[in-house]
Amino acid sequence: MDKRQSTELLFELSHPGRRAHRLPVCDVPVENTLPASALAEEPPPLPEVGEIDLIRHFVNLSTRNMAIDTNFYPLGSCTMKYNPKRHERLASHPGLADLHPLQSDDSCQGMLAILWEMQNLLAEIAGLDGVSLQPAAGAQGELTALLVAAAYYRNKGEKRSRVLIPDSAHGTNPASAALAGFDTVSVKSNARGLVDLDDLRSKLDDRAAVFMITNPNTLGLFDDQIATITDLLHQRGALVYLDGANMNAILGITRPGDFGADMMHYNVHKTFTGPHGGGGPGSGPIAVRKQLVPFLPTPLVVQTGERYALDFDRPKSIGRVRSFFGNVGILLRGWLYIRTLGPDGLREVSENAVLNANYLLSRLKNVFDVPHGDRCMHEFVASARALRRERKISAMDIGKRLLDFGYHAPTVYFPLVVPEAMMIEPTETESKETLDAFADALIRIRDEDADFLHNAPHDLALSRPDEVKAAKEPILRWRAD
Numbered sequence: 001m002d003k004r005q006s007t008e009l010l011f012e013l014s015h016p017g018r019r020a021h022r023l024p025v026c027d028v029p030v031e032n033t034l035p036a037s038a039l040a041e042e043p044p045p046l047p048e049v050g051e052i053d054l055i056r057h058f059v060n061l062s063t064r065n066m067a068i069d070t071n072f073y074p075l076g077s078c079t080m081k082y083n084p085k086r087h088e089r090l091a092s093h094p095g096l097a098d099l100h101p102l103q104s105d106d107s108c109q110g111m112l113a114i115l116w117e118m119q120n121l122l123a124e125i126a127g128l129d130g131v132s133l134q135p136a137a138g139a140q141g142e143l144t145a146l147l148v149a150a151a152y153y154r155n156k157g158e159k160r161s162r163v164l165i166p167d168s169a170h171g172t173n174p175a176s177a178a179l180a181g182f183d184t185v186s187v188k189s190n191a192r193g194l195v196d197l198d199d200l201r202s203k204l205d206d207r208a209a210v211f212m213i214t215n216p217n218t219l220g221l222f223d224d225q226i227a228t229i230t231d232l233l234h235q236r237g238a239l240v241y242l243d244g245a246n247m248n249a250i251l252g253i254t255r256p257g258d259f260g261a262d263m264m265h266y267n268v269h270k271t272f273t274g275p276h277g278g279g280g281p282g283s284g285p286i287a288v289r290k291q292l293v294p295f296l297p298t299p300l301v302v303q304t305g306e307r308y309a310l311d312f313d314r315p316k317s318i319g320r321v322r323s324f325f326g327n328v329g330i331l332l333r334g335w336l337y338i339r340t341l342g343p344d345g346l347r348e349v350s351e352n353a354v355l356n357a358n359y360l361l362s363r364l365k366n367v368f369d370v371p372h373g374d375r376c377m378h379e380f381v382a383s384a385r386a387l388r389r390e391r392k393i394s395a396m397d398i399g400k401r402l403l404d405f406g407y408h409a410p411t412v413y414f415p416l417v418v419p420e421a422m423m424i425e426p427t428e429t430e431s432k433e434t435l436d437a438f439a440d441a442l443i444r445i446r447d448e449d450a451d452f453l454h455n456a457p458h459d460l461a462l463s464r465p466d467e468v469k470a471a472k473e474p475i476l477r478w479r480a481d
């Protein structure tokens, strides 16, 4: 087998006594300062391989990654856009990269200035008043904002136990609500894929604390009833939370605060180009309206005169939700992105993201079912429902086969309101040629033999790992036996 496709572990390549390199014996007398009790009896059982085998092992492994830098990555909802390399270079500047979070405020004024400005930029883009940069990702932003909402109601002496969530929402929404101690109530989508207002009205009473809405939603549709929805909630004294995962569609075009949201999170790694995938690294700042600012996590970055400092004197705060200041490395790249593009550039990002998605939609809407397929925002959801019924070809089969063509699969089986869902988000950084080639691949796959598709991918080292078993019985270390 081609070594590049090998799945052998370094341990399996090991031969006793092999060395990567040999250094001359040290002729400087060394005193062993460790007590005998602290010394191991024998060296640890590490793999013993030659340097060239070691290098080939890792270099070949690295070529098996599918990444935004190697392949088109239309993973819906995740906004896998290009991560500009200029930001990597600037973020690795020693003045930024070598900072330690325990340094005094005085010795890291530059970084504090950046974080302070980032708070203000994110407040402006949100149309809201205060920002906490602490949450480590969108999901933690949701949890943090709900804890802020709970503190706000506690402070007002109001008991509100419910969080209302549309059935098209991301799974983190109900999970965050449950973690924050709320009961979750699901609100139906209507035939247009938007919030069913009658269902919302029927579930709305004085127990409602927060309505969590994703807008544009996970079907790639902007809910044009949003003003009515936020009015309904506010009349009941409830708050509106915006899941900001889809901000890539509306930057500089509309602001959540302007359409009535009281709190929101950003996914800086999605919208503002933090390199991400496989679970991190993320950054999920939250922005809130004035009445919620006192409850934001501590510390916030503040400016006094020409100096920047961390403000810990915030008696109503819910406290800390993460160590230090959040994921500064991602915040920094986000700040660079926003500062580089400016207001007009950000607006262009969203316009092109929406244009690219609509172009792909127009090429694919007669190839697959697209339940809400007239127009979309920055992503759309196709369905393999008919293919499954007629030819037993599933969304999973199509996603797996795309890997053979060098494309990352779209998000499949989400949102749950669309059977056999394939959620496609091209992002603004892809060319027309890439989009055309991807559409051509999908069209070709649709016409392939079902049995051939059931066994895809055919050209990768691993074909169909048992994902359930991998999650339930993860084997995370090598054992000799």
Ligand SMILES: *Cc1c(COP(=O)(O)O)cnc(C)c1O
Residues within 6 Å of the ligand: 077, 078, 137, 138, 139, 140, 170, 172, 173, 214, 218, 243, 245, 246, 267, 282, 283, 284
């Ligand atoms: C990605 C995403 C989240 C969760 O954000 P993380 O940063 O991955 O924690 C929440 N909602 C939607 C719609 C998302 O796409």
